[in-house]
Amino acid sequence: MAIMAETRLMTLQPDGKLLKGARPSMDEEFLLDALRWMLLSRLYDEKVIGLQRQGRFGVYSPGLGQEASIVGSSMALDPERDWIVPQYRELMAIVRHGYPLEKITATYMGKTTEATRIPEGVNVLPTQVALAAQLPQAVGLAWGLKLQGKDAVVMAYIGDGGSSEGDFHEALNLAGVQKVPIVFFMQNNQWAISTPRSLQSATPSFSLRAAGYGFPGVEVDGNDIFAVYQAAVEAVRRARAGDGPTLIESVTYRMGFHNTTDNPSRYEDKEQRADFERRDPIDRVVRYLRSLGLLDEQREDNLRAEVSAEVDRVIEAAAAEPGVRPDGMFDNVYERPPARVLKQREQFRGSNGNA
Ligand SMILES: Cc1ncc(C[n+]2csc(CCOP(=O)(O)OP(=O)(O)O)c2C)c(N)n1
Ligand SMILES: [Mg+2]
Structure with a gap:
């Protein structure tokens, strides 16, 4: 017997029409705010590439x-009390949660190493490149919050590729046993660099794995903001109520590339890409808002221009930062650097003249 995934949650269709009988999970004002954040994410990406x-x-x-x-x-979280534990592809989620975009931008522009320090009061852990290594940390964080009697929830991000690591299993297993307040949000973007989803796992749906850990798994259309938000709100509500973890598999597509060193045209399936192009998450919301008469061409142009100006302002501010001194690479790694590292820094300063 074939193991079937539970039906994939979808509300808003690619043509911008609500599925028959479906209700939007956001009111109009909240949706306009979501659109603004999605545009910020897209325009920022385009500009920094x-x-x-x-x-x-x-x-x-x-x-x-x-x-x-x-x-x-990320919109399902309360930045005042909830935590985000990212992988590395969730920039606007951590920015919306309070991590200043200027700071991140300055780091990418080689202007500061400060962004490795999380500003006081921002409930975000550093981005993680060692795949899935963030998950045991995230479970520990959620467990700690539970022991402290806080009503906080942790949202931990993971990719389809990261889910093949042992840490994924260890973290989800412990989270289920201890019923910690956590949401595992998997972005299944069909790729782990050049490894396709079909070679990542034989499971018909990553969300099914949750059953093995004793908590619910749900698969959502990750290009449908209403469906993603609805699943996240429900998972956060469960976690906050003390009912334990949820695994959300958000089925989406990496329309860019793994990173700026990658060229997916060498391995990508053109038809699959074209299929997801038709399901663009931003176009879908624009069509919906237009059909309601809440967005016309003029208003959309204005919104794009505003967001674009904001991106320019962030980049200009970051570019104006003084830049990193060569010995800046020793900063912000250890709270109290060991003697060995201090000695290396002295040697480095001596040999490089560190102007
Ligand atoms: C433990 C470990 N193994 C391998 C890598 C190399 N690596 C970096 S990113 C990546 C792909 C990750 O894919 P996924 O988790 O789906 O995230 P995505 O890049 O698609 O957002 C790999 C294999 C790594 N960083 N860490
Ligand atoms: Mg992936």
Whole structure:
């Protein structure tokens, strides 16, 4: 007997019409705010990829095509008390949660190493490149919050590729046993660099794995902001009520590339890409808002111009930062650097003249 995934949650169809009988999970004002965040994510990505090509920005993994997944999930959280534990492709989720975009931008532009420090009061852990290593940390954080009697929830992000790591299993297992207040939000963007989803796992749906850990798994159309938000709100509500973890599989597509060193045209399936182009998460919301008479061409142009100006302002501010001294690489790694590191810094200063 074939194991079937539970039906994939979808509310808003690619043509911008609500599925028959479906109700939007956001009111109009909240949806306009979500659209603004999705546009910020997209326009920022487009602009900084251009800067990277000019040698002004570091290696970067854009969230192109995944904006509903990234923004919709984070909008279910309360930045005052909840925590985000990111992988590395959820930039606007952590920015919406309070991590200043200027600071991140300055780091990518080689202007500061300060962004490795999380500002006081911002409930975000550093981005993680060692796949799935963030998950045991996230479960520990959620467990700690539970033991402290806080009503806080942790949202931990993971990719389809990261889910093949042992840490994924260990973290989800412990989270289920201890019923910690956590939401595992998996962005299944069909790729782990050049490894396709079909070679990542034989499971018909990653969400099914949750059953093995004793908590619910849900699969959502990750390009449908209403569906993503609805699933995230429900999972956050469960976690906050003490009912334990949820695994959300957000089915989306990486429309950009793995990072700025990658060229997916060498391995990508053109038809699959074209299919997801038709399901663009931003176009879908624009069509919906137009059909309601809440957005016309003029208003959309204005919104794009406003967001674009905001991106320019952030980049200009970051570019004006003084830049990193060569010995800045020793900063912000240890709270109390060991003697060995202090000695290396002295040697480095001596040999490089560190102007
Ligand atoms: C433990 C570990 N193994 C391998 C890598 C190399 N690596 C970096 S990103 C990546 C792909 C991750 O794919 P996924 O988790 O789906 O995230 P996505 O890039 O698609 O957002 C790999 C294999 C790594 N960083 N860490
Ligand atoms: Mg992936």
